[in-house]
Amino acid sequence: MSVKITNELLKKYADNQCSPEEKIYVELWYNRYAASRQSKIPNLAELNSTNQHIWNNVIVEIGKKTKRNFAFIKVAAAVIILASISFAIYNAADKNVIVDNTTTHFVSGKVKAEISIASDHSTVYSNADVKRAMSELKGDEQLTISTAIGEEYHAFLTDGSEIWLNANSEVVIPSNFNQTYRELNLKKGEVYFKVAKDKTKPFRVFAANTKIEALGTEFNVNYHEENKNVKAFLVEGSISITKKSGQSIIKPNQLYQIDEATDVSSVSEIEKPSVQYAWKTGYFEYADTPLPEILEDLSKWYNFNYEIHPIYKNKTLTGKISRKQPFNEVLAILEFSGIKYRKEGAHLALIP
DSSP states (O other): OOOOOOHHHHHHHHTTOOOHHHHHHHHHHHHHHHHHTTTOOOOHHHHHHHOHHHHHHHHHHHHTOSSOOOOSSSSTGGGHHHHOOOTGGGGGGOTTOOOOOSOSTTOOOEEOEEEEETTEEEEEOSTTHHHHHHTTOOTTOEEEEEOOTTEEEEEEOTTSOEEEEOSSOEEEEETTTTSSOEEEEEEEEEEEEEOOOOTTSOEEEEETTEEEEESSOEEEEEEETTTTEEEEEEEESOEEEEETTEEEEEOTTEEEEEETTTTEEEEEEOSSGGGGTGGGGTEEEEEEEEHHHHHHHHHHHHTOEEEEOGGGTTOEEEEEEETTSOHHHHHHHHHHTTOEEEEETTEEEEEO
């Protein structure tokens, strides 16, 4: 059955009231519109000439907002039609979508990692490759799994546990993993752990001088190698965290943070847990997050460097975006949030 794209249907989509079939037709319609403009986000004049009624509704919705948020997937309700529908979701259904692969900067990342044992390096894509490589470790050998900027990777371990590496991350697994203990080292970056239950063999993650121990649980660890800051967020189960000055027991939805340089730590309750591990499910998600933190995340995934003008030093943003979004759509949403920018080569500058 064909679904006619009307102003009423677009309003239903913006209000998240479409049926699954209607949602598909709306997104395909937008994809084809963008593709006909060479995959560029339509500017206001283009959209205005295409559908004056739709744009009038967008203006009304924006006018209702007194505070601008970084509401990626729903920016002022109807703005989603402009900037928040991913081309990638239905790319297979629309063969006419034009993709620019001429540069590696400002491009969405991919599933890929490098594993190495001593001087032997290989690129992996399948999540079963790590398990196979672990089973071949001998003596004092260690397996290193690393992702570069613009890469992520999901792997199965020999004990049945699973790990997800975010961009620019590195994990080292010794050959004696799953013997007395299940130990590994997080050298840098961010990793999500889904630990298989085994009461006889505690699962231990070492990040600098911090030890995180679990039996069967799910948690996210983020280690900033530059400033020696470790964050651990518990999704379910329980974990114990040991540092120089003592031990802490963390409960679900709690975030543990420690500054390794000063040995100062804190534990806080998180109101919106999904923000802490949205990357693992394919999204960037923020809740009053400082703009520098957001740009750091985006730069590691879309592969660019950046600078932020001091005018934005206190800017915090809220919202959600698919990691498959073309970067031009991210920029469009930043503009709706009142942020100006200049993009040159691999550099993005946020300007006054």
